[in-house]
Amino acid sequence: MNWESxxxxxxxxxxxxxxxxxxxxxxxxxxxxxxxxxLRGREIMNQLIRAERPRRSAP
Amino acid sequence: xxRPSEAAQSPRPSFGGRINWFKYSSPxxxxxxxxxxxxxxxxxxxxxxxxxxYVSFFVAPTDQQQGEAYRIIFIHVPAxxxxxxxxLVMAFWAGAGLVFNTRxxxxxxxxxxxxxxxxxxxxxxxxxxxxxxTWGAWWVWDARLTSELILLFLYFGFxxxxxxxxxxxxxxxxxxxxxxxxxxxIPIIYFSVQWWNTLHxxxxxxxxxxxxxxxxxxxxxxxxxxxxxxxxxxxAFIRVRCIILERExxxxxxxxxxxxxx
Numbered sequence: 232m233n234w235e236s237x238x239x240x241x242x243x244x245x246x247x248x249x250x251x252x253x254x255x256x257x258x259x260x261x262x263x264x265x266x267x268x269x270l271r272g273r274e275i276m277n278q279l280i281r282a283e284r285p286r287r288s289a290p
Numbered sequence: 291x292x293r294p295s296e297a298a299q300s301p302r303p304s305f306g307g308r309i310n311w312f313k314y315s316s317p318x319x320x321x322x323x324x325x326x327x328x329x330x331x332x333x334x335x336x337x338x339x340x341x342x343x344y345v346s347f348f349v350a351p352t353d354q355q356q357g358e359a360y361r362i363i364f365i366h367v368p369a370x371x372x373x374x375x376x377x378l379v380m381a382f383w384a385g386a387g388l389v390f391n392t393r394x395x396x397x398x399x400x401x402x403x404x405x406x407x408x409x410x411x412x413x414x415x416x417x418x419x420x421x422x423x424t425w426g427a428w429w430v431w432d433a434r435l436t437s438e439l440i441l442l443f444l445y446f447g448f449x450x451x452x453x454x455x456x457x458x459x460x461x462x463x464x465x466x467x468x469x470x471x472x473x474x475x476i477p478i479i480y481f482s483v484q485w486w487n488t489l490h491x492x493x494x495x496x497x498x499x500x501x502x503x504x505x506x507x508x509x510x511x512x513x514x515x516x517x518x519x520x521x522x523x524x525x526a527f528i529r530v531r532c533i534i535l536e537r538e539x540x541x542x543x544x545x546x547x548x549x550x551x552x
Contacts, residue, residue, distance in 0.1 A: 233348060240347075244358035249423050253362045253416040257369065260408055261521065268528045275535045279548050282539065 315392045317534040318543045324527040331527065335520035342513030350506045362420040363507070367495070368515035370413035373441060374476050376406035376522055380448070381473045384466030394530075396462025397537065399469065400452050401530035405522050407445035414438060425489060433482040434490035437475055444472040458537050 234240040243250040346364035353360035380402040387395030417435065418428040429435065448465050455461035478485075483492045494503050495511070538544050 233350075233352060243361065244352070246357060246359040246361075246423055249359055249419040250361050253365055253419045256415055257365050257412045260412060264405065264408055264525060268525060268532070271532045272528065275532055275539075276551075279535065279539060279544065283545070283548055 315390070315394050317394050317397060317538055318541075320394055321531055321534050321547075324531055328524050328527050328531075331520045331524035335517050335524055338513050338517030338520055342510055342517050345506060345510040345513055350510045351504060353507075356424060359420065359423045362416050363494075364510045364514050366413060366416040366420060367511050368518045369409045369416065370438065371515055372518045372522055373406060373410035373413050373438070374479060375519075376402050376409060377441060377444070377469075377476055378473070380406060381469045384462075384469040387462055388466050388470075393459070393537075394534075396459070396466065397530050397533045398526070399448075399462070399466065401526045401533055402522075403445055403448050403452070404529070405525045407442060407449065409518065409522070410438065410442040410445060414442065430489050432489045433486040434479065434488050437479040437482050440475055441472075441479060444469075444475060448472075 241247055241251075342364065346361060350361070350364075352358060380399045383395045383398040383402070386392065387399065414435070417438075421430070422428050448469055451468055452461045452465045455464055482488060483490055495508065535544060
């Protein structure tokens, strides 16, 4: 085990800003991409559902 | 989705037992295949990343020279690998689209570009946060850093070019040509630390030599790289399914898929 306490873990030997700044931004960007992909999928599905309705009412 | 694909219906002569690879090159047959694969790649990504983060913070020892600042390596190097690897895969699909004129190829290339740009940005960002405490500078115009920045602009150029041309097939061809010209940048990034006298350190891991680092550090990097790799496949498959639906919205198979959805 590398860390004596949770504070030591957060401090990263004085490099906490750089280490956590790297990890936080990386995983925030990945989370953002996942959200954007979900929104894009929902958007095209909604468009397809809207486009389908008039076609179904036609004879 | 049990209907045979367009390619399978066409009277292409099939010799005994030979696999018709073009069968899966139609968006219609790839769509359900990608859909079934996504949960597996997503689960693998999560598992590798959790294991990688554990090894990175709790197993890998403190570096003798750089202290804890070196722990940035566990995302910096895998992100940089993925930024180059995704570009090569993207250029492969772009080239395949030009040669075989298959619709899916351009869609795959377009689906990979944003994720590739993401990892390129992550490599640059984590590099800046690593450079400041170790070199004393967020950024230097070093061959490695500059060529990686050019890679980010190549991704942006590819995305912008695809978005700027209305006809998707023409956009694919133009962007494919652009992507293929840009491939020259990949060996420049990779060998920049050998060809030029760079501030950026040489490779700690290479295909031809044993890694010059502790085994646990190496394991952390490999686990994170596998996690990013699996994530990239999952993200690209989700995006390619969006693109397929967007482009094929007026086809009969999409209408049938929508009927099945309710």
